[in-house]
Structures are given as structure tokens and as C-alpha cells.
Amino acid sequence: MIRFLLRRLLGAAAVLLALAALTYLLFYAMPGDPAQLACGKGCTAPQLAQVRHALGTDQPVVRQFWTFLTTLVLGHSFSTGPSTVWCSAPCLGYSYQSNEAVTQMLLDRLPVDVSLALGSAALWLLLGIGTGLFAALKPGRWRDRITNTVILTLGSTPVFVMALLLLMGACVWLQVLPFPNYVPITEDPVQWAQNLLLPWLAIALVSAAGYTRLTRAGVLETLNQDHIRTLRAYGYPERRIVLRHAVRGALPTVVTVAAMDIGMVLAGAVFTETMFGLPGLGKLAVESAGTVDLPVVCGITLLAGALIVVANTVADLLHAALDPRVRI
Amino acid sequence: MTHDLVLRVEDLRVTHPGPVTALDGLSFELAAGQVLGLVGESGSGKSAAALALLGLHRGTRTRVEGGILLHRADRPVLDLNQAGDAELRTVRGPELAMVFQEPLTSLDPYRRVGAQIAAAYRLHTGASRAEARQRTAEVLDRVGIDPKRARDYPHQFSGGMRQRVLIAMALALRPRVLVADEPTTALDVTVQAQILRLLDELRQETGMALVLVSHDVGVVGGLADEVVVLRQGRAVERGATARLLGRPEHPYTQALLRAVPRLDAPLPERQAPAADDVLVETAGLRVDFGSVQALRGVDLTVRRGETLGVVGESGSGKSTLGRALVRLQDPTSGTVRFDGQDLASWRGRELRRRRHELQMVFQDPTSSLNPRRLIGDSVAEPLRVHGGRDEAKLRAEAVALLERVGLDAAHADRYPHELSGGQRQRAAIARALILRPKLVVCDEPVSALDVTTQAQVVSLLRELREEFELTLVFIAHDLAVVRSVSDRVAVMRKGEVVETLAAAELTRPQHEYTRALLDAVPRLDAVTAG
Numbered sequence: 001m002i003r004f005l006l007r008r009l010l011g012a013a014a015v016l017l018a019l020a021a022l023t024y025l026l027f028y029a030m031p032g033d034p035a036q037l038a039c040g041k042g043c044t045a046p047q048l049a050q051v052r053h054a055l056g057t058d059q060p061v062v063r064q065f066w067t068f069l070t071t072l073v074l075g076h077s078f079s080t081g082p083s084t085v086w087c088s089a090p091c092l093g094y095s096y097q098s099n100e101a102v103t104q105m106l107l108d109r110l111p112v113d114v115s116l117a118l119g120s121a122a123l124w125l126l127l128g129i130g131t132g133l134f135a136a137l138k139p140g141r142w143r144d145r146i147t148n149t150v151i152l153t154l155g156s157t158p159v160f161v162m163a164l165l166l167l168m169g170a171c172v173w174l175q176v177l178p179f180p181n182y183v184p185i186t187e188d189p190v191q192w193a194q195n196l197l198l199p200w201l202a203i204a205l206v207s208a209a210g211y212t213r214l215t216r217a218g219v220l221e222t223l224n225q226d227h228i229r230t231l232r233a234y235g236y237p238e239r240r241i242v243l244r245h246a247v248r249g250a251l252p253t254v255v256t257v258a259a260m261d262i263g264m265v266l267a268g269a270v271f272t273e274t275m276f277g278l279p280g281l282g283k284l285a286v287e288s289a290g291t292v293d294l295p296v297v298c299g300i301t302l303l304a305g306a307l308i309v310v311a312n313t314v315a316d317l318l319h320a321a322l323d324p325r326v327r328i
Numbered sequence: 329m330t331h332d333l334v335l336r337v338e339d340l341r342v343t344h345p346g347p348v349t350a351l352d353g354l355s356f357e358l359a360a361g362q363v364l365g366l367v368g369e370s371g372s373g374k375s376a377a378a379l380a381l382l383g384l385h386r387g388t389r390t391r392v393e394g395g396i397l398l399h400r401a402d403r404p405v406l407d408l409n410q411a412g413d414a415e416l417r418t419v420r421g422p423e424l425a426m427v428f429q430e431p432l433t434s435l436d437p438y439r440r441v442g443a444q445i446a447a448a449y450r451l452h453t454g455a456s457r458a459e460a461r462q463r464t465a466e467v468l469d470r471v472g473i474d475p476k477r478a479r480d481y482p483h484q485f486s487g488g489m490r491q492r493v494l495i496a497m498a499l500a501l502r503p504r505v506l507v508a509d510e511p512t513t514a515l516d517v518t519v520q521a522q523i524l525r526l527l528d529e530l531r532q533e534t535g536m537a538l539v540l541v542s543h544d545v546g547v548v549g550g551l552a553d554e555v556v557v558l559r560q561g562r563a564v565e566r567g568a569t570a571r572l573l574g575r576p577e578h579p580y581t582q583a584l585l586r587a588v589p590r591l592d593a594p595l596p597e598r599q600a601p602a603a604d605d606v607l608v609e610t611a612g613l614r615v616d617f618g619s620v621q622a623l624r625g626v627d628l629t630v631r632r633g634e635t636l637g638v639v640g641e642s643g644s645g646k647s648t649l650g651r652a653l654v655r656l657q658d659p660t661s662g663t664v665r666f667d668g669q670d671l672a673s674w675r676g677r678e679l680r681r682r683r684h685e686l687q688m689v690f691q692d693p694t695s696s697l698n699p700r701r702l703i704g705d706s707v708a709e710p711l712r713v714h715g716g717r718d719e720a721k722l723r724a725e726a727v728a729l730l731e732r733v734g735l736d737a738a739h740a741d742r743y744p745h746e747l748s749g750g751q752r753q754r755a756a757i758a759r760a761l762i763l764r765p766k767l768v769v770c771d772e773p774v775s776a777l778d779v780t781t782q783a784q785v786v787s788l789l790r791e792l793r794e795e796f797e798l799t800l801v802f803i804a805h806d807l808a809v810v811r812s813v814s815d816r817v818a819v820m821r822k823g824e825v826v827e828t829l830a831a832a833e834l835t836r837p838q839h840e841y842t843r844a845l846l847d848a849v850p851r852l853d854a855v856t857a858g
Contacts, residue, residue: 226433234448235420324481
């Protein structure tokens with residue numbers, strides 16, 4: 001267990017390092033000069049040089065990358081003209097555009113994605129496992145087919161189309177919900193849930209399809225196994241066999257996939273955030289990439305990478321917890 | 329012992345979709361405490377019959393006809409085949425319980441074994457958790473498992489122990505009939521003997537009747553009062569066990585009995601290979617898997633042209649030894665010398681050039697042949713790997729060899745699932761021989777096969793080793809089979825060779841472990857004499 005976590009930690013550090021390096025490289029291969037953008041129109045040559053110096057982009061790439069890394073781990077003092085600011089670790093530097101501390105920017109937006117991920121995951125698991133079981137109880141029959149058709153249709157709808165349909169349906173035609181406007185849970189939990197309901201639904205309806213199929217396939221596969229025959233031979237009712245025992249066989253896979261999917265949403269659901277105007281990481285990433293805001297993009301990439309690594313580790317731990325035969 | 333009628337089966341027919349008749353009219357009566365043996369080869373319908381008794385074909389497309397009449401004191405006779413699902417469920421467990429062939433997979437891997445026994449018990453008795461726990465401890469103790477292990481999961485038990493758990497689960501409900509479908513087929517001889525003894529004791533203690541289904545006449549013979557021999561769904565002969573095994577009337581029963589390998593059968597005359605012409609020699613061979621020591625220093629010689637049998641229980645390291653001999657497993661320490669050279673010194677091109685001299689035939693021909701390739705392609709593949717390009721020639725060679733092992737050209741164009749188990753194993757042997765190897769290691773080559781098929785494959789191997797001048801290493805847990813093909817036999821236990829003796833001497837061993845193995849083999853003569 002401890003060894004497993006340590007190994008994971010080392011692996012994570014390597015992955016994140018590679019990610020950061022890759023992001024840096026990509027940025028330098030791309031056209032566009034952040035200093036030029038920050039300096040604006042009518043920028044004179046000396047001014048441009050000054051901005052470059054302030055941003056650090058006049059240094060060689062490797063040197064910049066090194067500074068980025070040491071800043072992240074140790075913190076760094078930034079001097080903007082007369083005043084000096086100490087940015088403590090983990091410091092991701094300052095946005096070229098807004099001069100805000102990147103770490104703070106990320107922390108501001110992370111709750112949005114956490115809300116989005118956990119809420120939608122709860123919904124899609126409920127929906128996916130529920131429909132999967134419903135289909136598996138009578139495989140090949142009408143309700144299996146209908147469930148499959150509906151779920152497949154939903155699953156193949158792009159999330160922005162789903163978002164549009166939900167917005168049109170709930171906010172324009174039926175007018176049962178206001179247009180979503182993110183409210184932090186700390187301010188008003190009811191408002192928070194009400195405003196996030198549509199984004200949750202959008203993600204859940206699209207994602208549930210995978211879980212329906214995983215659950216259905218897992219349950220049907222387990223039902224063919226020898227230990228289920230033992231239960232039948234001891235007179236267990238079929239419903240109990242499916243709902244208690246066959247589901248158990250499907251669960252490890254479902255949970256593992258769910259943990260990884262949650263990691264993906266946490267790392268930024270670009271379409272959903274954009275469609276519903278949610279101030280999350282995905283939206284920030286798109287904006288920062290557009291303005292060549294290297295520190296912000298780098299910060300988001302690293303955070304997203306870290307979240308996905310964590311999600312994978314959690315998935316492995318859950319899998320081991322759910323299956324006594326798996327040891328880590 | 330009472331003689332109350334418990335179960336009367338009338339003209340039982342089982343038809344699989346197709347329609348394929350699996351069982352074509354089986355009738356028998358079973359009294360309390362009585363043991364009925366159902367014997368037959370695969371495809372004889374014996375398992376279909378066992379499953380039908382508990383109504384386990386329900387919910388599938390298989391059709392069951394006939395009467396399965398359960399007699400109960402003070403209650404009307406119940407026809408299980410006509411009973412509703414709900415009523416049938418009340419009978420499964422308390423009246424009829426079942427023990428399956430696959431102890432490794434018949435328990436829920438996600439639940440502790442104690443919880444599984446207790447759940448079945450509570451389902452039918454409505455007992456409290458504490459009472460169920462108490463009963464679980466009792467039955468576990470009775471089948472020889474420490475009740476403390478109730479909190480362990482199935483994967484923490486060996487196959488034999490898991491079969492005990494399943495028997496305990498049945499025992500908890502005190503069923504009146506126990507249907508045991510090949511209960512010991514997946515187990516070692518010594519474990520098999522223990523399980524059979526346990527079943528017999530429980531029958532005597534509780535007065536339950538036993539339906540014992542097996543392909544092994546020896547297993548059934550030791551326990552059954554009456555035996556029914558099934559062939560292609562029909563009962564070809566039935567009778568009291570001693571009479572049926574001693575003086576079989578039907579030619580099929582006679583053939584079946586003849587095919588059973590016997591430890592006292594005369595050995596064929598054979599020129600013993602020269603003792604000084606050694607083909608393979610291992611010295612201090614050790615193989616560790618993590619903390620598990622599979623082989624703990626094996627010194628063994630295989631003479632050129634001889635057949636060396638290797639016997640031992642599962643976990644004794646015999647498969648690991650076989651793999652090390654053909655360099656599928658690198659030793660942790662020690663050496664394997666082949667034709668005077670250290671196998672470990674073969675590297676790169678040398679290894680590729682000489683690999684064909686070492687071949688292996690595996691236990692399960694179903695999984696060792698690629699299910700998506702034609703038999704002919706699989707057999708010719710080694711030639712291709714070693715540079716064969718002329719497809720017509722490759723095919724001709726493959727077909728010639730298939731014909732040599734008793735198949736024909738038509739089999740070359742079939743897929744593995746279209747062949748029977750015996751035919752698949754013949755194809756696997758052809759594949760091993762196509763590169764004209766010097767050494768062939770056969771790892772349990774016949775243990776997945778019926779007795780008659782087993783006898784055919786064994787005699788095929790005997791013929792081939794002369795013709796191809798092979799040196800064979802024949803690994804098996806069945807002592808009689810090993811004795812019948814080998815010149816010498818090595819007995820393995822816990823990663824060590826405890827003794828090596830001439831095949832003719834196998835029944836007069838020096839080592840006590842070999843004696844224990846021999847004693848565990850079910851004997852037909854004991855039954856027929858008594």
C-alpha cells in the first residue's frame with residue numbers, strides 16, 4: 001500500500017514534469033509574442049524590451065523553464081518596478097494579462113469544476129447503473145432494446161447540443177429554471193444546486209451511456225459465472241441475484257471508470273462551462289491560450305494533469321477495496 | 329440405514345436448442361442414504377441430468393421433460409419439473425443441494441466464505457445472524473476447515489478447500505439429496521480421496537442420498553450402490569456397482585472399463601535407452617516466483633530416447649520444471665544442459681535457430697490453439713516462423729502430419745471449436761512435432777480428456793516417439809497413465825524430486841510420499857472383489 005502510493009507519487013512527479021516541459025515547448029513553437037500582446041498597440045521598441053524583461057521572456061527557454069520549476073517548488077520574489085512581491089510556493093507566477101497570481105486564479109475556479117464533477121458524477125452513476133440494471137434484468141427484451149436506443153441516442157449527442165437543448169427547454173420554453181449563473185455553495189447551497197442542475201444534467205445525460213453499457217455487460221457476464229449458478233442452486237430469488245450479486249461483479253469496473261471520468265471533468269469541462277457561462281478551469285484555459293498567457297496555461301495544464309493522476313490513483317485504490325483478490 | 333424413497337425420476341429428457349438431445353429418457357429411484365453413480369464420457373448427458381434435477385436449466389433455452397418426483401414425509405409428492413419457480417426455490421438447498429465440478433469458481437469471489445454459507449442458511453431457515461454464524465462454524469468444522477477461516481475470501485483457499493466449503497454450504501441445510509457433479513475432477517488424487525471419504529461419512533451421518541456424477545469409473549465405483557452408464561443421453565447399462573464393474577454386460581461398459589488406466593496393467597516390452605546417453609541434465613535447478621519457491625534444487629537426467637514421467641500434486645513444481653526444460657522459464661539458479669550445452673547460453677540467433685529442438689504440448693488444447701485460426705494454419709505456423717515461405721508445401725506438410733496423428737485433411741480447414749477435445753489435442757501434438765524436435769515436454773496432455781480418448785492419445789504418443797525418435801517428458805497427476813507411457817518416473821513434492829524409479833517399480837516405491845499418492849488412487853478391483 002505505502003509502496004504503491006510512493007511509486008505513484010514518483011510517477012506523478014515525472015508525468016507532471018514532462019507535461020510542463022511539453023507545454024513550454026509548444027508555446028515557443030507557436031507564433032505570437034506574449035510581450036507584444038501585453039504591451040498592446042503603439043508599443044515602442046524600448047517599451048517592448050522592458051515588458052519582455054519584466055515577463056522574463058528575454059531569457060533562453062531552458063532558463064525560463066528552470067525559473068518556472070524553482071518558483072513552483074520554492075517560491076520566488078517578483079519585482080514590478082519599485083515594489084517587490086513574494087510569491088510563496090506553490091507559485092505558478094503571474095498572469096501576463098491580468099497580473100493576478102496564477103495559483104489564486106486556479107483556486108478561485110477549482111470549486112466550480114469540483115461542483116460540476118461531483119454533481120454530474122452522482123447523476124450519471126445513478127442513471128447509468130439504474131438503466132444498465134433495468135436492461136440486464138430482461139436482456140434482449142423490449143425494455144432492454146428501448147433502454148439501449150435511448151441511452152445510445154443521448155450518449156452520441158455532443159455535450160454542447162445537449163446543453164443548448166436543456167437551456168432552451170428549461171429556461172426558454174418551460175421557464176422552470178433561471179439561466180444558470182454560478183453561485184458558490186458557501187453562499188447559498190440551494191441556489192448553487194439550482195443553478196448547476198442543467199450543467200449536471202448535460203454532462204450526466206451524455207456520459208451515462210457508457211455506464212449503462214458497462215453495468216449491463218458486467219451484470220450479464222457475471223450472471224453467466226459459476227458462482228451465480230451456485231446461488232440459483234440454493235434457491236436465491238433471481239431479483240436478489242441480479243441486484244445484490246451480479247451488480248457486485250460489475251461494480252469494480254464501473255467505479256474505476258467513474259473515478260477517471262471525474263478526473264476529466266475536474267480538469268475542465270470546456271464545452272459545458274462555455275455553454276452555461278460557468279467560470280471554471282476549462283473556460284480559463286481557452287481564454288488564456290488565446291492570449292498566449294503562458295503562466296496561466298501552464299498552471300492549468302499542471303493542475304489538470306495532477307487531478308487526473310490523483311483520479312487514477314483513487315480508481316486503483318477503489319478497485320482494490322472492491323475486489324478482495326486485488327492487492328496493491 | 330433406512331430405505332425411504334426420496335426421489336423418483338421418470339423418463340427424464342433434456343433437449344438443448346438445435347434441437348440436440350442431451351438426455352434421452354433417464355429413470356431411477358433413490359432412497360435415503362443411497363448413492364447412485366452416473367457415469368459417462370463428455371457428451372453423455374450426465375451433467376445435463378444433474379442440472380435438470382435441481383431445475384437449473386430454467387431460464388435457458390434448454391427443454392426438460394419427464395418427472396422429477398420428490399417424496400417428502402407428510403406432504404404430497406412434488407414434481408419438480410412441474411413446480412412453479414417460487415416453490416422450486418424452497419426445495420433448492422433444504423431438499424436438494426448441489427456440489428459442482430468447478431470449486432475454484434463456484435463461490436462468490438467478493439464475499440467471505442462464512443457469509444456465503446450463512447446467507448444460504450438464513451435464506452431457507454429464517455435464522456438470526458448469530459444462529460447462522462453458529463451453524464456455519466459447525467459445518468465448517470465438520471468438513472475439516474478451521475471455523476476461524478470463515479472470514480477469509482474464496483481466493484485464499486485451495487481448490488480442495490473450496491470444495492469443502494461448498495459441501496459445508498450444502499450440509500448446513502441438511503439436504504435429503506446431494507447432487508455432486510464431477511466433484512473431484514479438478515482436484516489432485518490425494519485431495520480427491522479426502523473429498524470422497526468426506527461425502528461418504530456425511531451420507532452415513534445424515535442419511536442423505538447422493539447422486540454422484542463422474543466420468544471416472546474409479547471415483548463412482550468406490551462410493552455408489554448402483555451405477556447407471558450413460559452414452560449419448562441413453563442409459564446403456566445399470567446395476568449394482570460390484571456386478572456392473574465386475575461383470576459388465578454392455579460392450580460400451582466393457583470398453584469404458586478397459587480404457588481406465590490401471591496401476592497393475594502389464595507394461596509393454598520396451599528396450600530401455602542407454603543410461604549413459606544423456607540428452608537433458610539439470611543441476612541444482614531453482615525457480616522462485618517472488619517469495620514462492622517453485623523449484624528448490626532439482627537434479628534430473630533425461631536419457632536420449634526415453635520417456636520420463638513426472639508426477640506430483642498441484643503446486644509440486646512439475647509444470648515449472650517442464651517449462652524450464654524447454655526454456656520457457658529461466659532458472660533463478662542452477663542449470664539445464666541440453667545435448668551438452670547450457671540452455672541459458674542460447675541467445676539471439678542461436679536461440680532462434682535451435683528453439684525448434686525443444687517443444688511443448690499443453691494441458692488445455694482449447695486455449696493453446698488460437699481460436700481464430702484454422703487448425704492447418706496453426707500446425708503450419710512453426711514452419712512459417714522458421715522461414716517456410718512456400719504455402720503449398722507448408723500445407724502439404726501440415727496435412728501429412730495431421731494424418732499421421734489420426735486426423736485428416738478436412739480437419740486442417742476447421743477451427744479449434746469445431747473439433748472434439750481429443751482431436752484438438754492431436755492437432756496440438758502435430759504442431760509440436762512439425763519442426764522435428766528432439767525433446768517434447770507434455771504437460772498434463774490427457775488430463776482434460778475422457779478415459780477412452782485418453783487411452784487413444786497415450787497410444788498415439790507411444791507410436792510417435794519411436795517414429796520421430798523423440799525424448800519425452802510426460803507430466804501428469806494420474807499415476808496409472810504416467811506408468812503406462814514412461815520408462816522412468818520422477819516423483820515431485822514441494823519443488824523437489826523425492827525419488828526417481830523405473831516405471832515397473834512404481835508400485836513398489838521407496839519413498840512414503842509416493843506410497844501415499846498410490847494409496848489415494850481409486851481402485852476398481854477393491855469394488856469388484858467386494
